[in-house]
Amino acid sequence: MGTLEKSPDCQICAFKSLMFNSLKQDQLSKINTCKEQFHFGKGELVCREGDPINAIIYVHAGLIKLHKRISENQSQIISIAKPFDFVGLISVFSKTNYFYSITAIEDSSICFIAKDCFIREIASNGQFALDILTRMSKTNDDVLEAKFALSSKNLRGRIAHILLDFANNIYKSNEFELPVSRREMAELIDMRMENVIRVMSEFRQDGIIKINGHIIEITNPNMLQKISDMG
Amino acid sequence: MGTLEKSPDCQICAFKSLMFNSLKQDQLSKINTCKEQFHFGKGELVCREGDPINAIIYVHAGLIKLHKRISENQSQIISIAKPFDFVGLISVFSKTNYFYSITAIEDSSICFIAKDCFIREIASNGQFALDILTRMSKTNDDVLEAKFALSSKNLRGRIAHILLDFANNIYKSNEFELPVSRREMAELIDMRMENVIRVMSEFRQDGIIKINGHIIEITNPNMLQKISDMG
DNA sequence: ATCATAACATGATATTTAACATAAAGCGGT
DNA sequence: ACCGCTTTATGTTAAATATCATGTTATGAT
Known part of the structure; x- marks a missing residue:
């Protein structure tokens, strides 16, 4: 269930994240005392659908997926969170339990900031609250827009979209190691695994991508990009 | 472009909405001075995609749709907002311009709360900020979960889902007047108009629903419900 | 190294959904 | 009432996608 690891001072993350801009030194150190960082190996479960939400999750390093069972033999991936992303930021205010599970899809360092502590800081610091609101809106818009973009695309368009997303937004490189299986790709963009494989093969045959495992x-x-825009 | 109308004191809305619980009397009256209420007839445009966001929108009465052009002859409905819902609550913090248009789909009274004024109140009142966060998360979760629920359903399941949604969440009755055309239904649940009509006809023939215009x-x-769950 | 298992791959077929065609019914404007 | 326009309606056909079947390749455990 993850192994506790020495976590850096929040100060260090604060530079990398836009999140803590409005926190004064003493507030930052208060947050610092109510957080714990854990390491999760690839494939390890971070939390399970239905678990109580006790903390806000900050991805320090690695990559995690938010996913949900929708039937006996089918899951859905809601989104993938990357370093400096917060998870549960949205749910923590409106829900008491997770409606998704979280699993590491790369070796990851995850920081848990106690919910109570976090909320106390918000209530006592309006500017911090505004920062959180802004951050939350961005995350939310991203997930929603991604979903909307996908829903009007055909299979080829969806694969094109998600490959560009990995390249541009996650790995910042046109060459990368896909952190998910073909089946997970399918769960992420609402396709069947066979069709994910098929379309990727087509792209390979058309010389658009190279595949090596x-x-x-x-x-x-x-x-x-053209295929993503058209489809 | 809507007609200005006499708006009730925020105090009155405060009772109906969970939103303003944490505002003291004097804060509420500050909000009260920076809001204006407009009436929009069915079909009237409330704001257009790309317009600057100057206010938070509160649905006092009626029903409005948030929609977006996706191509020359196709639109997408993002969500429908009902009385006591806030719109733009999410975008106002992360965007300067609307990425959707808003149109009244019933005669509606819409309250515009000036953005600056609203944000000032948040920054100076952490508890109010928490309330906003909670409210925002709920709206957000609802839209997101609705979208995800739909994406794994087939045509029949989607129609079943949206009909139950109207009945249970908007009109609180199993008999209601559909506020949208079949085409708009299609735009809301990602189908073709012909198929919306067809599936609804099937439901009628199967004795599941009655249709009268x-x-x-x-x-x-x-x-x-069974069809919605299965599909 | 060998086995078992899961992931990848591809072809054939069935099902679902979109697209096209056409017509009837409703509706606002004159 | 009549006209033009949009919405509703239904049948037909085409395209997209899912399902099934089967084989191959990778991967992990012993």
Whole structure:
């Protein structure tokens, strides 16, 4: 269930995240005392659907997926969180229990900031609250827009979209190791696994991408963008 | 572009909305001075995609749709807001311009609370900020979960889902007047208009619903629920 | 190294959904 | 009432996607 690890001072994260801008030194050190950082190996479960929400999760390093069972043999991936992202920021205010599970899809360092402590800081610091609101809105808009963008695309468009997303927003490189299986890709963009494989093969045959196991190289990003926009 | 109308004191709305619980009398009257209420007839445009966000929108009465052009001859409905709902609560913190248009789909009274004024109150009142956060999360979760629920359903399941949504969450009755055309239904749940009509006809033939123009009566809600859950 | 298992891959077929065509019914304006 | 326009309606066909079947390749455990 993850192993506790020595966590850096919040000060260090504060530089990297836009989150803590409005916190004064003493407030930051208060947050610092009510957080714990854990390490999760690839595939390890961070929390399970239905678990009580006791903390806000901050991705310090790695990559995690938020996912949900929708039937006996089918899951859905809601989103993927990357370093400096917060998870549960939205749910923590409106729900007492997670409506999704979280699993590491790369070795990850996850910081848990106690909910009570966090909320106390918000209530006593309006500017901090505003920062949180802004951050929350951004995350929310991103997830929602991603979902809307996908829902009007066909299979080829969806694959193109998600590959560009990995390249541009997560790995910042046209060559990267896909952190998810083909089945998980399917769960992320609402397709069948066979079709994910099929479409990726087509892209390979068309010279748009190179595939070497989980290593993907986008050789023709413009074409991929065009396919994403059209479909 | 809507007609200005005499707006009730915020105090009155405060009772109906969970929103303003934490505002003291004097804060409430500050909000009261920076809001204006407008009336929009059915079909009237409230704001257009790209407009600057100057205010938070509160639905006092009626029903409005948030929608977005996705191509020359296609739109998408993002969500429908009902009385006591806030709109733009999320975008106001992360965006300067609307990424959707808003149109009244019933005669509606819409309250505009000036953004600056609202944000000032948040920054100076942490507890109020917490209330806003909670409210925002709820709205957000609802939209997101609705979208996710739909995406894994087939056509029949989607129609069943949206009909139950109207009955249970908006009109609180199994008989209601559909506020949207079949085309708009399609835009709301990602279908083609022809299929919306077709599936609804099927439901009628199966004795699950009665259709009289826009008047819908759900005669077998259990079956409809089953179809929604399965599909 | 060998086995068992899961992931990847591809072809054939069935099902679902979209697109096209056409017509009837409702509705606002004159 | 009549006209033009939009919405509702239904049948037909085409396209997209899911399902099923089967084989191959990777991967982890012993």
